[in-house]
Amino acid sequence: MAMPEITPEEQADLDKALYEALNPLATAIRSRESGLPPERMWASEPVEVTLSVLAAWKVVDAEVKRLTAHAAATAGSYGASYEQLGAVWGITRQGARKKWPEAVSRPEAPKAEPxxxxxxxxxARLTPLPDGGWRWTGTGADGTPGTxxxxxxYATTEEAAAHAGAFLKDHALDTTDRPRP
Structure with missing residues (x-):
């Protein structure tokens, strides 16, 4: 999914809605900080008024981040991947994983089977160990047991298989069904 683009009209409507939502918050913050009644908020020093507006935007920014994380987690709960979340947000899969680490649940690793x-x-039989490692036991073609x-x-099933394979090769029969020298 590509990053959505909005039309100039949609941008104007969004700006208007955000300013309308922000004004009561900025007024309340300025009133608390200055002790002035809300209707006198704009009568203060311009720097103080604009700092109150900036403080209100900070509150809105934090709320947008919270709601964004909630939306990412909801998408993840429906099966969205970090790659998809990143594509929508315009960042990499790794960036999405860092931004919303709990958004996508990782499936539990399948239990290793012998x-x-x-x-x-x-x-040879390759057997998983409780700690995630592997062991092997086997019987060569010549009847020799091994373990x-x-x-x-061994860290991986492939490593255990390589060691078991070397044992089986050492205990193979030659073409006359005799043990190899």
Whole structure:
């Protein structure tokens, strides 16, 4: 989705609506700070009046950020990705993730399941560990049992498979069904 563009008429209407919403807030802030009644807000020094308006815009800015985060979270709850949120906001996927870190729920990683490996006439079983690592046990084609060394654990299933594969290769049969030298 491309960044939306608004027409000059829509911009004028938006400006008018924002100023109409801002004026009561700026008046209330100025009245509290000066002790003057709201109808005398504009009778103060111009710098003080404009600073009250700026303070009101700061409040509006914070509210817009809160509502924006809520809109991003709502979009995320309906399946929007950080890439989509970033595209709408005109920032990268990473920028959207940083801006609204809780907007998109990450699916829980699937639970690792044991896997079988058949190579060189032997078999090995790759088993996930509770901490996320992997181990293997196997039987070579020559009948030799094998396992990952004492306390050995592998970071990935691919690493465990490589070690199991090396074991199975070492215990393969040659073409005459005899153990390899």
């Amino acid at each position: 896997r079988a490996l058949e190579l060189f006439g032997g078999t 990952a060394g004492d306390g050995a654990r």
